[in-house]
Amino acid sequence: MNFEIDALAWDKQDGLLPAIVQDAATRRVLMLGYMNREALTATLGSGKVTFFSRSKQRLWMKGESSGDVLELAGIETDCDADTLLVQAHPRGPTCHLKRVSCFPAAPSDELAELDALIAQRERERPAGSYTTKLFESGIRRMAQKVGEEGVETALAAVAQDEDALLGEAADLLYHLIVLLRARGLSLADALRVLEARRG
Template identity: 45%
Template sequence: MNDIIETIKFDENGLVPAIVQDASTKKVLTLAYMNAESLRLSIEKGETWFYSRSRQELWHKGETSGNTQRIIEMKYDCDQDALLVEVEPKGPACHKGSESCFEESIYRAENGTSKAGSEGSSILTTLEKLISERFDERPEGAYTTYLFEEGVDKILKKVGEEASEVIIAAKNRDKEELKWESADLLYHLLVLLKEQDLPLNEVLQTLEERHNK
């Protein structure tokens, strides 16, 4: 570990910027700073530790709020003076309660991603996170809890049923019905992906790879 830490080029204050990114959605969550000790703790504990420039002390993300960040992978850039920390967040990253510290847009290119496309991607990742929380916490009375408790056969049955309903709606040329049944299918598919421990992002990456061929 010492060799790894010695590789990092800390600034004159002994700090290196750390970009924290959701490992599943690739959304940037925050920018913080690490010194050698917080980097060492992050590697040893498997959760993010940072150095507060204002308080001049180490801090463990989520120690008081419970919004911890389990580290999936850490990388340094080509100049070895910045870190990329991919995490599995448990709760919001921002102290203001939002998922990311970067929520306010100050510029968007006219030919950039459409608002509808952005919102569509956002709701899928939000739903995926909610399903993941249901999987971990199993709140009583929740439909998602019921599916996980019943197991993969029940989930597969629901995916099959909803796929059939989509087919029927399409055959009937009923757009309203097709809209609702498609939403049900997507939800149950996300439940299945969680049961199989397959992140949605890996499916999206596969689509992107096929598109780029």
């Protein structure tokens, strides 16, 4: 968050800046709101995304009545300093219609969504869930499953069966994410290693 609040282009739209909210994990666009100086200051101070409600003419913290808050992960400005990109961790649905996003077809990172779902399964351990069963089977069994799926993926590639290859690759990705989570890691951690290797 390397910007000066006073350096933003507050004068362009009567003291308001559009604030595009994006899920920090999945990159899905969640909503559009507006911030004035006070809303931005409140967001930075509390860590909870706060807007200026044009209809209510007051500050409005997302989730103040529903409890579905947006926890701040980061903010950046565009090249003209007149629009904000707010990255947040949603704690519940963002849309008032109880949808994940106010834009129902907004694209997202499917692997990041799977990683988030697996993290939720690890925390909650719902009965009857295959993911719960894997977590309770222990690291060795999870590692064995990753090995099995890796071999099956390679065999499907050698057999030149595209449908089988895609299915086995999906199984491998799922089991790998479970194994990472069991070790206290995430898919994002592995992606950071890849990013560091990029030349």
